[in-house]
Amino acid sequence: MTQSLAGLRPVLLTVDDDPSISRAVARDLRRRYGEHHRIVRAESGEQALEALRELTLRGDQVAVLLADYRMPGMTGIEFLEQAMDLFPAARRVLLTAYADTGAAIDAINVVDLDHYLLKPWDPPEEKLYPVVDALLDAWRTADHAPVTETRVVGHRWSARSHEVRDFLARNQIAYRWCLAEEPEGKRLLDAAGTDGLRLPVVVAPGGETLIEPSDAELAERVGLSTVPSADFYDVVVIGGGPAGLGAAVYAASEGLRTVLVERTATGGQAGQSSRIENYLGFPDGVSGSQLTDRARRQATRFGAEVLTTRHAIGLEASGSARSVRFADGSQLHAHAVILATGVTYRQLRAPGVEDLTSRGVFYGSALTEAASCAGEDVYIVGGANSAGQAAVHFARQARSVTLLVRGPSLEASMSHYLIQQLAALPNVAVRPCTEVVAAHGTEHLDKLELRHIPSGATDTIDASWLFVFIGASPHTDWLDGVVARDDTGFVLSGPDLMVDGKRPPGWALDRDPYHLETSLPGVFVAGDARADSMKRVASAVGDGAMAVALVHRYLEKP
Structure with a gap:
């Protein structure tokens, strides 16, 4: 025992x-x-x-x-x-x-x-x-990990096994990975009384066995908060990236009853970054997970609630209150709402890629897979900072790292400091004017078909690891018809809502929208989901802080 x-x-x-x-x-x-x-x-x-x-x-x-x-x-x-x-x-x-x-x-x-x-x-x-x-x-x-580890039993190239491991890693829950076909995995499956046909199997710290668990079941078993303590708050923050965490810290520290709700894990895209080197106050850089952990602890220390596995699907005005509806049918009500839903990496539209996602093709830096890339050849699609940071990270263990970039160079899309770092790494190469046109493999990725854009010439290479960073799409589809968005789905706010000096249709208040206020009064937007935002960690945190200041103004005089 x-x-x-x-x-x-x-x-x-x-x-x-x-x-x-x-x-x-x-x-x-x-x-x-x-x-x-x-x-x-x-x-x-x-x-x-x-x-x-x-x-x-x-x-x-x-x-x-x-x-x-x-x-x-x-x-x-x-x-x-x-x-x-x-x-x-x-x-x-x-x-x-x-x-x-x-x-x-x-x-x-x-x-x-x-x-x-x-x-x-x-x-x-x-x-x-x-x-x-x-x-x-x-x-x-502190919310440090329990001594007895969570154990995950699954198949190496199982998409759901990867998702479970990624969920635990991004929430900084210690776990041990066991392959179902190896002795330790077989022992755990026997102890759980399962034949291994339904995987992954998760053995929680207390010994409870979960077969093919949902994220919500996982969160509950490993001690993450999923249920709010109240029905009504001063402010609900939707999204736990830098903007959402910044808003939660400032709101809670200023005495507002605050709850932050996150669909998967706090940190957003920034939380998956191996190293953020241009954030103020960290001259040697800081990992996304460290920055996220510190911000989350700071928010909870001030009294903010942080809930995971809460998928917002609806938002509406209920008199003077604002109501958020979740996929499980529950609702939260507040005086004000801050939308900090962030963005997700765009999907790579090439034959074979979708079938091989989480089986050699990954979006973002895939924290759970980095160790498996030791001594391997890694390919990264993208030419912006997130791709460069991932390349530096993987280069420490991988045999080679190749950046596949559609443009003629990195200068137009990547920060100068990252370009210099990549140039100094002997095992990092850049292939400009190159795109992925197909991915091949059965159980996992085996080959990539690449095309040189100017000439149209194609070649096929052996590849087991592909990480994709090709721009971002906002998480705002659920807000369609609720708040005004631009043609690409980013939320409009403040002056962007004014057309020829006129307030947005349906705006009933005798004032113009505040700077980060959406077309629904009392609902504010911060971070990457906002139209024309800077798409930087520092600016996202600044948006979160500014949104709280505007919430105060709204609460004083709606």
Whole structure:
């Protein structure tokens, strides 16, 4: 029987290559925290990583990591960066000398550092314990992953197996992937009493088995919130990308009763980005998942509710209230609504692509598949920043990465810094003036047929991995006839609604629409779904903040 979570003592791990300092840190930690925590000591980064791997296998929890900055072979920053993959919820502390405070500050951006301590830390009662106390409090209240992993059993090239894994990964739920034909997979299927004909099978942390679960069933079993605590709010935010998260943070921090509803996972397209390098305040870049996690935690800390697997299908005015209807028949009501539904990657319209989607052809960076591309040849369709960021990410493990670009170069669509990064990577190539005209394969992608656009010449190449980034379409079909949209489906707002100085048809208020207000008063739009928006993370967050300011104005005087 699996040991209960309550019976496990969380680990505090410290690593320092100086044995005397290593012993001193462990001694001080053990003196204060030894009764309720396990203190693990290591004297090199590799030794500490090996200890973390063993803790992972045993299902232990790690609450705090303390690493010395200057260690031979592996610096403290490098150790913490790798440790994040094993225990992403653990709080991270860097031990530095006074001369290394610059490096510690840099680490705040590289590894999302929680704190840095100057050596010596005597007396610990003043300099060490208050820091660790605060970090443990934060760790206990955070939504860190449960110790006993969720396990997913499925087939390698099953579309639904990929969707389940992607759902868990994007919601930052730890899971272990087991192939149905391998011994561990067979053991789990036998234990679940299923013949394996219906896959995937998900074994939840408590041991409950789910066969071909829906996203809503998954969310409920792994502890994600799906049911609102009330029927009426000050503001409902629809969509959990940067715009929606920004709106939720600002609305909740200003005292508005706020609920954010998301169909799949918070973060949107930005949440799937391997590295965002042009976002203010992160000179070394930040992964989309890290930025999303911090924003979600920030929103909930201020009191916002965050609900997943909520698919909005209708919006209407109910007197002074605004009502949102969901696919399950439920409704939420609020004084105001912020539409932050974002966009999705456009489908690649070429023969064979649709049949091979999630079986070698993926839209976006497909977080769950990146590790499987090690030593493989990867092809990426697209020439904008999202494609460039994915190419940099895959180049770390793939044998080769080839960007397939319709235009003559990357200059017209990609940021200069990304073009420079790609040019410096020896295993990245760009094929300009090229399009995919067909995909071939039975169980999974085997070959791609490419065409050189100017000449019309085609060639067929061996390919098992294709990732598509070819522009975006807004998630606004459900708003047809409710709010005004442009010809491509993006939501019109503010001055864009005015034609020859006249207010939009049906507008009953004795004022012009506010800047981000749609043609339905009290409903605002933010982020990529807004017509003529900048399509950048920073501008989306700014839209979310501005929308909240306008909600306040609307609530004061509709």
